[in-house]
Amino acid sequence: MKFEYSNPFTAPGIWLKGNLHTHTTKSDGVRTPQEVVDHYSLNGYDFLSITDHGTRVDPRPLDNRGMVLIPGQEISIGNSLAGTTYHIVAANIQETIKIHDFDHTQDPQRAIDLTAEQGGFAILAHPYWSGLHTQDLLRLIGYLGVEIYNTSCDVYRGTGYSNSHIDALLACGSRPLIFATDDHHGEPEPMKPSDACVAWIMVKARDKRLKSIVEAIKMGLFYSSTGPTLKNIEFKSEGIHVETSPVRHITFISTPSLGSRFAANDTLVTEYTYPGRRGETYVRIEAADGDGRVAWTNAMHVVGTS
Numbered sequence: 001m002k003f004e005y006s007n008p009f010t011a012p013g014i015w016l017k018g019n020l021h022t023h024t025t026k027s028d029g030v031r032t033p034q035e036v037v038d039h040y041s042l043n044g045y046d047f048l049s050i051t052d053h054g055t056r057v058d059p060r061p062l063d064n065r066g067m068v069l070i071p072g073q074e075i076s077i078g079n080s081l082a083g084t085t086y087h088i089v090a091a092n093i094q095e096t097i098k099i100h101d102f103d104h105t106q107d108p109q110r111a112i113d114l115t116a117e118q119g120g121f122a123i124l125a126h127p128y129w130s131g132l133h134t135q136d137l138l139r140l141i142g143y144l145g146v147e148i149y150n151t152s153c154d155v156y157r158g159t160g161y162s163n164s165h166i167d168a169l170l171a172c173g174s175r176p177l178i179f180a181t182d183d184h185h186g187e188p189e190p191m192k193p194s195d196a197c198v199a200w201i202m203v204k205a206r207d208k209r210l211k212s213i214v215e216a217i218k219m220g221l222f223y224s225s226t227g228p229t230l231k232n233i234e235f236k237s238e239g240i241h242v243e244t245s246p247v248r249h250i251t252f253i254s255t256p257s258l259g260s261r262f263a264a265n266d267t268l269v270t271e272y273t274y275p276g277r278r279g280e281t282y283v284r285i286e287a288a289d290g291d292g293r294v295a296w297t298n299a300m301h302v303v304g305t306s
């Protein structure tokens, strides 16, 4: 099989860790923009996008603490089949996108289009938490990707994983990139874990400049994680070869009813080569450790069988 896939492991450059979805006191977060920047920098992040509701926080007055700050905004808009709003993260925008938040009468496509007009990229946030159906997502075009995992939705509501939305889109021929983000809002409530520095993307960028990071993200040169590290992805004559930090299982998720999970019974695994199955149109990889932490690749699209 031959695949179309932007492979970060063969692309030149450096690995950079970042979070593309964060709130501050400029909307409903509890940390100020500077406190959020300080916190992520202290935890080893290379880039961060502050994406407050309804406003773009200007990063220039902030001390970036060595991080690259990607200006962003989250927009709540539209009316889904369930009567809920879509949440759209607009990253790398030049100015606030002036759409009235929670306006049910506006088309969510407008938020995506206005983001693209500013040279930014749109991510469909937490579709599971939002109560979105696949049909709600299929009517949109021009966005870059979908959140497969959202920390805040997970730790506060138990609706953080949107993998089935993404697989439904992929099965229908859409090609969303796959993002894990924190959607950090605030300090943990009693008996609840923190929603900061839990989920991130690892981007292979030419260098640590805003332009290079955005360019690499747009090309799909990244993977997402809440813990495990991916070490290599290679297309061999025997199949897709993946190497990871020690994990409990490696899963090749594919076209409905196909794909395969690999796990050793009594030990951790660090690599596997998946030969693929007839009829698969895409394959994406999840590597999960014993504590429920996961690494996700973007989808690899089958383009031929030889």
Ligand SMILES: [Zn+2]
Pocket: 074, 087, 125, 126
């Ligand atoms: Zn949201």
Ligand SMILES: [Zn+2]
Pocket: 021, 022, 023, 074, 125, 183
């Ligand atoms: Zn958010």
